[in-house]
Amino acid sequence: MRSLLLPTLAAVLLAGCVSLDPHYETPAAPTPEAWPQGAAYEAPVADANTALPAWRDFYADAKLRQVIxxxxxxxxxxxxxxxxxxxxxxxxxxxxxxxxxSVDGSVSGTSQELPISMGGTGETTRQYSATVGVTAFELDFFGRVRSLNRAALQTYLATEDARDSAQISLISEVASLYFVYAGDTELLRLAQETLDAQRQSFDLTNRRFEAGAASMLDVRRAQTTVETARADVARYTTLVAQDENALAFLVGGAVPEELKPTSIDAVTFGTETLPPGLPSEVLLARPDIRAAEHNLRASNANIGAARAAFFPSVSIAGSSGEIDSTFENLFNGAGDIWSFTPRVTIPLFDAGARRGQLGVANADRDIAVARYEQSIQVAFREVSDALAEYGTIDEQVDARQSLAEAATDTYRMSEARYRQGIDNYLSLLDAQRELYTAQQALVGARVQRATNFVTLYKALGGGI
Incomplete structure (x- = not known):
C-alpha cells in the first residue's frame, strides 16, 4: 500500500503551487474622508482612536436591555x-x-462455480480481497480547487458578517420600537387626561348655558373638543396595541408586563454618549460593508477558478491491497495487488463554454465591486442624515419644551378669565387646542431624539 500512498502524497504536496486569481486590491471608498459640515451638524474633532461602545453600555435603560x-x-x-x-x-x-x-478501504469476497460444459472445473472457487484506494483525485497544478476553496471561505465569512448585520438591525429595531411604544403610551395617557379635562369643561359650559351665561355655540364648541379627544383616545389605544404586537414579533414572544414602558420620560435616556470624533473610516467596520468585501474577494477567486479551467486537469486513481483464495491468508502478504491510473484531460473544444464562464466570473466581480462601493455610499448617507438630525434635535426638544410650558400658562390664564366672564369660550378653546398640540409635539420630539440616537448608533455600525 505504501507504494501507492507515498507517491500520491508527494503529488498532493506539489499540486496547487499556481494561483490564477487576479491580484486583489480593496477598492477606494467612493465617499469623502470627512463627514458633512454646516449649520445642521456639530463640529467634532476627528480621532482615529475612538471606538463605539458595546450595545449593553450604549443603552442605559435596564428594561430595554432585558427586552433586547x-x-x-x-x-x-x-x-x-x-x-x-x-x-x-x-x-x-x-x-x-x-x-x-479521498481514501477508501474495502474488503470483498467472491464465490463461484462453473460447470465443466462451460470450461470450468466443476468445483467451487473462492476469492477474497482487501484494498485501499484513491478515486479520481485532481492534482491542483493550476489552482482551480484552491480558488474555489478561497471563494467558499469568503462566502462563509460574508455569512458571518451578514449575521452581525442582522443583529445590529434587530437591536436597532427593538430599541426604536420600544421608544415609539413609550411615546404612544404617553400620548394615550395625554389624550385620556385631555378627554377628562374637556368633559369637565363641557359640563361647566353646559351649566353656564342653562344659567344663561353661555350660548349654544359655546356648548357645541366644547362638545367638538370632547369628541376630538375621544377619537384620539381610541386612535392611540389602537397604536399602543399595534406597538405591543410589533414588539412581540421582534422579541419572538410576548414582552413581560414589568418590562413594558409607561411613558417616554420613564425610559432612561442616559445612553452612553457617542465618541465625538469618529472618522468616516469607521464605516469600513460595518458588517454589511465587510460582507460586501468578502463577496468581492469570493468573486475574485472565482475568476481564478474559471481561468484554470482553460488548462489541462490531472487526476489520479489507484488502489493497493491483498488477494487470496482463503480469507485466513488474506493479510499475510502472499498476494499483493495494486493499480495506478493517471488521467490527463485537455480541453479542446467546448463551443465557448469556458470562455463564457470566465466572462460570467469577470462580470460577477465587477458587480461585486459596484455593490461594495454602493454599500459604502449608502452607509455614508445614513450616517450623514442621522448626524444632520443629531446636531439639531436637542434644540428642537428645548423649543418644544418651552412651547409646552408657555401653552400651559396660556391655558391656565384663559381658563381663569373664562370662569370670571372676562373672555368668551372661543379664547379658552384656542388655548386648550394649543396646549394639547404642544404637549403632543413635545412627546413626539422626545421620541424623535431617542430614535435618532439609535439610528446614528446603528449607522455607525454599533450593536455587536
Whole structure:
C-alpha cells in the first residue's frame, strides 16, 4: 500500500503551487474622508482612536436591555441568520476537503462455480480481497480547487458578517420600537387626561348655558373638543396595541408586563454618549460593508477558478491491497495487488463554454465591486442624515419644551378669565387646542431624539 500512498502524497504536496486569481486590491471608498459640515451638524474633532461602545453600555435603560436580550435569544430572523452561518461553514468544509484525496478501504469476497460444459472445473472457487484506494483525485497544478476553496471561505465569512448585520438591525429595531411604544403610551395617557379635562369643561359650559351665561355655540364648541379627544383616545389605544404586537414579533414572544414602558420620560435616556470624533473610516467596520468585501474577494477567486479551467486537469486513481483464495491468508502478504491510473484531460473544444464562464466570473466581480462601493455610499448617507438630525434635535426638544410650558400658562390664564366672564369660550378653546398640540409635539420630539440616537448608533455600525 505504501507504494501507492507515498507517491500520491508527494503529488498532493506539489499540486496547487499556481494561483490564477487576479491580484486583489480593496477598492477606494467612493465617499469623502470627512463627514458633512454646516449649520445642521456639530463640529467634532476627528480621532482615529475612538471606538463605539458595546450595545449593553450604549443603552442605559435596564428594561430595554432585558427586552433586547429576549429578542437576541428568541428572534427567528436572527436564528435563521445563525443557521445560515452553519450552512456556509459546512459548505466550506466540503469544498476544502477537495484539497486532499479521498481514501477508501474495502474488503470483498467472491464465490463461484462453473460447470465443466462451460470450461470450468466443476468445483467451487473462492476469492477474497482487501484494498485501499484513491478515486479520481485532481492534482491542483493550476489552482482551480484552491480558488474555489478561497471563494467558499469568503462566502462563509460574508455569512458571518451578514449575521452581525442582522443583529445590529434587530437591536436597532427593538430599541426604536420600544421608544415609539413609550411615546404612544404617553400620548394615550395625554389624550385620556385631555378627554377628562374637556368633559369637565363641557359640563361647566353646559351649566353656564342653562344659567344663561353661555350660548349654544359655546356648548357645541366644547362638545367638538370632547369628541376630538375621544377619537384620539381610541386612535392611540389602537397604536399602543399595534406597538405591543410589533414588539412581540421582534422579541419572538410576548414582552413581560414589568418590562413594558409607561411613558417616554420613564425610559432612561442616559445612553452612553457617542465618541465625538469618529472618522468616516469607521464605516469600513460595518458588517454589511465587510460582507460586501468578502463577496468581492469570493468573486475574485472565482475568476481564478474559471481561468484554470482553460488548462489541462490531472487526476489520479489507484488502489493497493491483498488477494487470496482463503480469507485466513488474506493479510499475510502472499498476494499483493495494486493499480495506478493517471488521467490527463485537455480541453479542446467546448463551443465557448469556458470562455463564457470566465466572462460570467469577470462580470460577477465587477458587480461585486459596484455593490461594495454602493454599500459604502449608502452607509455614508445614513450616517450623514442621522448626524444632520443629531446636531439639531436637542434644540428642537428645548423649543418644544418651552412651547409646552408657555401653552400651559396660556391655558391656565384663559381658563381663569373664562370662569370670571372676562373672555368668551372661543379664547379658552384656542388655548386648550394649543396646549394639547404642544404637549403632543413635545412627546413626539422626545421620541424623535431617542430614535435618532439609535439610528446614528446603528449607522455607525454599533450593536455587536
Amino acid at each position: 436580550e429576549l429578542a437576541l435569544d428568541q428572534n427567528r430572523d436572527l436564528r435563521i441568520a445563525a443557521l445560515n452561518i452553519e450552512r456556509a461553514r459546512a459548505a466550506h468544509r466540503i469544498q476544502r476537503s477537495e484539497l486532499l484525496p
